[in-house]
Amino acid sequence: MANDKELKDIVLKYVINEYVEDEEEAEEMDFDTPLISGGLVDSFSMVSLKRFLENKYSISIPDDEATPEAFDSVNKIVVLIKKFL
Amino acid sequence: MAHFGNYEEHCRDFSWSISERELEYQEGRPFNIGWHCSDRICLQGKGNRTALIWEGLGDKRKEYTYTDLRIRSNVVGHHLRSLGIRAEDRVCLFMDKIPELYIGFLGVLKIGAIAQPLFSAFGDESLFVRLDNAQTSAIITQRKHVPKIRKIIDRLPSLKHIIIVDHDGRKELKERETAFDMDSAPAVESLDIHPTHAESPSVLHYTSGTTGQPKGVKHVHYSLISQYLTTKWVLDLHDDDIYWCTADPGWVTGTSYGIIGPFSMGVTQCVMDIGFSADAWYQFIERHRITVWYSAPTAIRSLMKAGDAVVKKYDLSSLRHLASVGEPLNAEAVIWGQKVFGLPFHDTFWQTETGSMMITNYPTMPIKPGSMGKPFPGITAAVLNINTFEPMSEPGQIGLIGFKPGWPSMMRTYWNNEATYRAKFKNGWYLSGDRARTDADGYWWFVGRDDDVINTGGHLVSPFEVESALLEHPAVAESAVVSKPDEVNMEVVKAFVTLKSGYQPSKDLELEIMNFIRKKLSPLAMPQETEFVDGLPKTRSGKIMRRILHAQEWGEEIGDTSTLENDD
Numbered sequence: 209m210a211n212d213k214e215l216k217d218i219v220l221k222y223v224i225n226e227y228v229e230d231e232e233e234a235e236e237m238d239f240d241t242p243l244i245s246g247g248l249v250d251s252f253s254m255v256s257l258k259r260f261l262e263n264k265y266s267i268s269i270p271d272d273e274a275t276p277e278a279f280d281s282v283n284k285i286v287v288l289i290k291k292f293l
Numbered sequence: 294m295a296h297f298g299n300y301e302e303h304c305r306d307f308s309w310s311i312s313e314r315e316l317e318y319q320e321g322r323p324f325n326i327g328w329h330c331s332d333r334i335c336l337q338g339k340g341n342r343t344a345l346i347w348e349g350l351g352d353k354r355k356e357y358t359y360t361d362l363r364i365r366s367n368v369v370g371h372h373l374r375s376l377g378i379r380a381e382d383r384v385c386l387f388m389d390k391i392p393e394l395y396i397g398f399l400g401v402l403k404i405g406a407i408a409q410p411l412f413s414a415f416g417d418e419s420l421f422v423r424l425d426n427a428q429t430s431a432i433i434t435q436r437k438h439v440p441k442i443r444k445i446i447d448r449l450p451s452l453k454h455i456i457i458v459d460h461d462g463r464k465e466l467k468e469r470e471t472a473f474d475m476d477s478a479p480a481v482e483s484l485d486i487h488p489t490h491a492e493s494p495s496v497l498h499y500t501s502g503t504t505g506q507p508k509g510v511k512h513v514h515y516s517l518i519s520q521y522l523t524t525k526w527v528l529d530l531h532d533d534d535i536y537w538c539t540a541d542p543g544w545v546t547g548t549s550y551g552i553i554g555p556f557s558m559g560v561t562q563c564v565m566d567i568g569f570s571a572d573a574w575y576q577f578i579e580r581h582r583i584t585v586w587y588s589a590p591t592a593i594r595s596l597m598k599a600g601d602a603v604v605k606k607y608d609l610s611s612l613r614h615l616a617s618v619g620e621p622l623n624a625e626a627v628i629w630g631q632k633v634f635g636l637p638f639h640d641t642f643w644q645t646e647t648g649s650m651m652i653t654n655y656p657t658m659p660i661k662p663g664s665m666g667k668p669f670p671g672i673t674a675a676v677l678n679i680n681t682f683e684p685m686s687e688p689g690q691i692g693l694i695g696f697k698p699g700w701p702s703m704m705r706t707y708w709n710n711e712a713t714y715r716a717k718f719k720n721g722w723y724l725s726g727d728r729a730r731t732d733a734d735g736y737w738w739f740v741g742r743d744d745d746v747i748n749t750g751g752h753l754v755s756p757f758e759v760e761s762a763l764l765e766h767p768a769v770a771e772s773a774v775v776s777k778p779d780e781v782n783m784e785v786v787k788a789f790v791t792l793k794s795g796y797q798p799s800k801d802l803e804l805e806i807m808n809f810i811r812k813k814l815s816p817l818a819m820p821q822e823t824e825f826v827d828g829l830p831k832t833r834s835g836k837i838m839r840r841i842l843h844a845q846e847w848g849e850e851i852g853d854t855s856t857l858e859n860d861d
Contacts, residue, residue, distance in 0.1 A: 226808055230437040232463065244568045246350050247389065250414060251569060251595070252750070252782075252816035256807045263800045275599075276570050 212286060219289075220282045222260055227253060239282040246280075254279050261285065267292035295656040297526040300667060307670035309701055312522040316557070323488040326495055326517050327370070327402030330556035331363040332486070339559045346581060347392050349566045355392055355476075359559065362396060367481035369393075369400025369433075372473055376454050378431055380405030380487050381494060385424060385432040386542070387411050387442075390566040393458045393475050394542055397433050398552050402495055402514075405487030409497045409509075412543030413438055418762065418813045421445040422506050423499045424452060427708055433473075435459050443467065491515035497708055498545050500645040501746060501755035509708030510645045516549075516702035517557060519649035523669060524554030527641060528585055529614050529656045536562040537578070538587040544752065545645040546618050549702070550587055571599035575607040582611040589619035591750040593626045593638060594781045604633045614656060616641055619751020620783045621739040624663035640665055642739065644725060645753075646717070648702030651725075652694075652737050665729065665737040673697035675722065676731055679743075682720035691730045691740050695722030745775070745839050750782040754818050756839060762813050763788060766806055768796040773829050775843040777822065788820035789829060789842055798825035831858045 216239050227249050228234045243249045249257060258274050269292060278288045318324055340360035347355045378384060384401045386408060388394040401408040409427055420441055431454035442455055453469060460472035495514045499507040524530055536555050540546035555562045563581045567573060615630055615638045622640040630638040639654035642665040652674060654666035668674040675684035676692040685692050707714045717724055728740040747754040756774035763772035771791040776784035803823045811819040830841040844851045
């Protein structure tokens with residue numbers, strides 16, 4: 209199983225590739241950058257991010273756990289993933 | 294005390310001249326929304342009043358008085374003129390909910406140009422079709438959105454100016470790009486307001502239909518007559534109110550009631566430009582002592598989902614009036630508002646084409662939870678027979694929602710698409726594309742759309758547009774797009790797809806298709822589910838029968854299948 213740092217790197221890389229158009233914004237991102245409240249990932253796009261995590265890690269995240277708060281940073285997402293790994 | 298009194302009395306005595314008088318409108322004389330929303334408020338002695346309180350991520354905060362609004366919108370207008378923008382040129386506002394969007398909108402109108410606000414989450418293809426259709430001359434944007442514009446600029450010869458409001462000098466500007474800082478540009482105390490008249494074009498909002506590309510809904514400066522009075526009577530704004538409209542001005546609610554309505558009344562409004570979270574929203578209400586809150590069912594249902602406990606963490610006692618728009622507000626949400634805020638949400642029904650509220654609940658009228666309310670005074674509405682387009686007077690009969698044309702904010706045409714505009718009228722009625730019924734007390738009840746357009750989170754998505762984009766994905770052979778039920782957004786997009794040979798269904802391919810549409814069109818248009826099928830239901834003439842797939846998703850009767858190709 210990947211360690212925390214590897215998980216975070218994979219999620220951050222995916223978020224940057226898929227949701228961030230602006231290079232400067234991408235360069236400034238870290239594991240704590242607010243994704244949902246920061247407007248980088250909207251509530252509709254969150255569905256595709258959830259799908260990525262489920263496919264990548266062969267997990268199923270229940271809808272009531274997939275809240276904007278739980279998806280609001282890479283660090284928080286990794287906490288969520290680890291609940292279901 | 295509410296501005297609006299007894300509903301029947303208002304209907305009996307109504308004339309749009311009430312609004313014309315209050316706005317000092319004179320037929321044949323110049324009439325300009327930009328001026329009315331800034332200069333006129335200053336002339337009323339309210340120049341020092343706060344017009345806009347804005348908050349962005351990272352504790353960013355800005356405040357503008359009405360004097361600031363007047364001067365800064367002059368600055369924008371002056372700058373556009375210096376670039377050669379003239380009356381009736383289209384100027385796109387492609388920004389997040391930042392002050393430049395709100396103030397820039399007024400500046401565009403002041404010089405007689407046409408404001409074309411577009412939702413900043415649109416992908417490059419969605420942006421292209423709208424700029425191309427409008428033959429837009431200039432776009433005002435932020436540097437984070439410039440990459441999308443650069444992808445399509447070569448196909449847009451009419452787009453002469455890309456104005457970047459937050460250029461920081463770290464990257465070189467390319468051809469047609471210029472930097473412009475609204476706040477630090479020299480003040481422009483006096484600007485010659487273009488002498489627009491009632492019927493001069495003001496705003497071009499794009500909306501989706503069942504077929505064809507998005508349509509540009511053309512509004513005129515006279516729309517202010519409706520927008521002002523509905524703001525006053527339905528949202529019940531008073532001088533000392535602190536108002537929050539959560540809508541993005543990329544959509545009509547965000548302009549009619551997020552800019553024009555509140556600013557024309559000279560009240561203070563707050564804007565929050567950060568993503569959704571229940572805590573952040575409640576903190577915002579508490580911090581600014583919001584009194585009137587206009588939001589959307591999707592947001593309200595998301596707040597309901599976050600639970601009642603979080604509400605109790607905040608002092609929300611400043612709230613005195615709540616309203617909702619975008620899609621039908623379910624009865625549970627109205628009742629929940631009453632339970633947790635001590636106030637019900639007042640549902641309002643209208644659309645991009647109507648420009649202002651049409652059927653609505655009023656502060657002084659009892660609410661029937663789940664009902665749309667009653668037509669605004671001066672609006673003649675009817676439930677029409679779906680075949681004859683004749684009004685049906687018996688309560689309980691389901692038919693099409695029709696409005697008698699002639700209210701001030703009615704669209705004047707679809708941009709470059711007069712034929713589609715004319716097709717919206719039957720037997721002397723404007724057809725909204727929705728079905729409803731009335732009850733014995735005259736309340737209206739929404740039944741559903743009368744076409745295949747998908748209303749997701751209060752935004753319309755054209756199945757045709759998504760299907761067309763899907764066909765551009767290398768794996769997709771055929772596609773059909775319908776809505777499927779969703780607890781929070783009412784409906785979301787679902788795609789049925791057949792694959793080209795050599796491609797196999799997989800979860801990764803589904804995700805790839807989701808992201809493909811999200812980037813090309815918008816997150817709203819992204820299929821939240823893609824079902825890979827061997828074939829799609831078609832008529833014998835080869836037309837895909839979306840209604841069969843729709844019925845399947847909603848658990849409805851499939852109905853007549855006599856024309857189905859493979860119905861043996």
